[in-house]
Amino acid sequence: MLLDKKDMPIVAMEFMNDVHAQDIEIINALYETILQYEATPNEENKKALIEQYSAWFEHTLEHFHGEEVLMVEKKFPPYPMHKGEHDKALALMDDVLRNFNQTGDIVALKYYITQSVPQWFVQHIQSMDTVTAMFFKSGMSPCSMR
Numbered sequence: 001m002l003l004d005k006k007d008m009p010i011v012a013m014e015f016m017n018d019v020h021a022q023d024i025e026i027i028n029a030l031y032e033t034i035l036q037y038e039a040t041p042n043e044e045n046k047k048a049l050i051e052q053y054s055a056w057f058e059h060t061l062e063h064f065h066g067e068e069v070l071m072v073e074k075k076f077p078p079y080p081m082h083k084g085e086h087d088k089a090l091a092l093m094d095d096v097l098r099n100f101n102q103t104g105d106i107v108a109l110k111y112y113i114t115q116s117v118p119q120w121f122v123q124h125i126q127s128m129d130t131v132t133a134m135f136f137k138s139g140m141s142p143c144s145m146r
């Protein structure tokens with residue numbers, strides 16, 4: 001197991017917490033396919049890894065989209081900032097997969113999943129998602145907080 005749900009920061013909106021918990025399960029399953037490929041780097045294990053990575057990518061698209069739709073609907077003022085972090089994260093996810101597909105370089109992909117992603121995930125939830133969820137719940141804009 002790479003990520004523990006107990007360490008997941010909780011935000012004020014249950015639907016967001018649910019999506020984050022699903023994300024942890026998918027990342028943990030992805031981590032298993034990485035270990036598998038690392039131990040036995042054959043085509044079958046590469047395919048399993050890419051499939052799980054793609055499932056994670058699809059889930060992340062929905063995860064981000066779900067937050068963005070509500071931000072637009074509720075006219076969340078710092079929407080471009082939050083959306084910008086999502087877009088950057090998706091671009092990097094895509095880059096890493098593309099690179100692995102071409103080179104089979106498990107070291108770079110493993111480093112990304114075990115070091116960069118957990119850190120990003122927690123940091124993003126603690127900042128962007130926390131403030132956004134609070135806004136969804138109370139209608140209070142972080143710009144008007146004193």
Ligand SMILES: [Fe+2]
Pocket residue numbers: 016020063067125129
């Ligand atoms: Fe989120």
Ligand SMILES: [Fe+2]
Pocket residue numbers: 064067082086124128129
């Ligand atoms: Fe987010």
